[in-house]
Amino acid sequence: MRSAIENRVSRRKFEKEPITGSKKENIISLIDQLNEASGLTMAFMEDGSNAFGKLRKSYGLFTNVRSLILMKGRKDDRDLKEKIGYYGEDLVLSITDLDLGTCWVGGTFDKEELPVEDGEELACVIVTGKAAAPSLTEKMVRSATHRKVKSMEERIMSDQPLPQWVENGMKAVLLAPSAKNTQKVMFKYENNTLSAQIADDYSMDLIDLGIAKKHFEIGAGGKFEFGNGGIFHLG
Structure with a gap:
């Protein structure tokens, strides 16, 4: 089984430094490949921190969010959301292999702060970066949401x-x-x-x-x- 499946944990607290160099290039290259295969228009955003800057949206659940992957595609794609999950998880596991943290985020951000073209739908984002030691808030969130795994x-x-x-x-x-x-x-x-x-x-x-x-x-x-x-x- 792919090791990243076992290693991946949702992370909400990150170090301040941006993703640079080969890791950034690898992520962008993989996004391009997956877009080609899927017809999606996912995009790497080096600094999407404004979307998480307002406490009313993020509820203080995230710290030092910077890099985002915009999970989007054509509104008329009948399998849009399923494709976003399918190809996005491929991306998440590959980013895990780069020793970076990730978290799927569905609604606790300001969509108005993120670029979306006419005819596109932004379904969610994936936040990514170098994970920091979990804060008390992150530990509480993990404890509250990570209930017993179903059999x-x-x-x-x-x-x-x-x-x-x-x-x-x-x-x-x-x-x-x-x-x-x-x-x-x-x-x-x-x-x-x-x-x-x-x-x-x-x-x-x-x-x-x-x-x-x-x-x-x-x-x-x-x-x-x-x-x-x-x-x-x-x-």
Whole structure:
């Protein structure tokens, strides 16, 4: 299993220095590659601190936010949010391998401070930078949001014993981040067919679906179809 899955932890406190040099170049290069593959318009923003500068929006949950990745794409892309989760988590894991901290952020920032073109939708951002020692606030947030991880049995419905490849994929899913740690994405393995779906009653749900699908693929190999209820193809 990809080591970054086990090493990744959401971070909300960062050192003041910006991302520079080869690490910055690697992130921008990867964003370009993923945009090419996905049709998204994700963008690295060297200084997006203004979006987190007002306490009323960020609630003081973040410290020294500077670099952001704008998670956006065309409004008319029917799979926009799921793609943002799927390709964005690929980006998060690669940034983790660069020894930098990250955090998916859905709403606690000022969207008005961030550049979005006509025809685009900004679904969320990923904050990134050199992680600092966690503050008391960050520890409290982590304690409040990181409740018990749901068991594999709570995340997948099956009409038969799970084959090893499904178990491998689900082990990676259990380590996937989700909005408010709700772990809502459900998998179904019936008639030798695996699918993934989510209730889609919260703004970040389809992003969480994309993240969970990416984790399953890393654990099991193979490829998911996009779409709520999308089917997985092994090999």
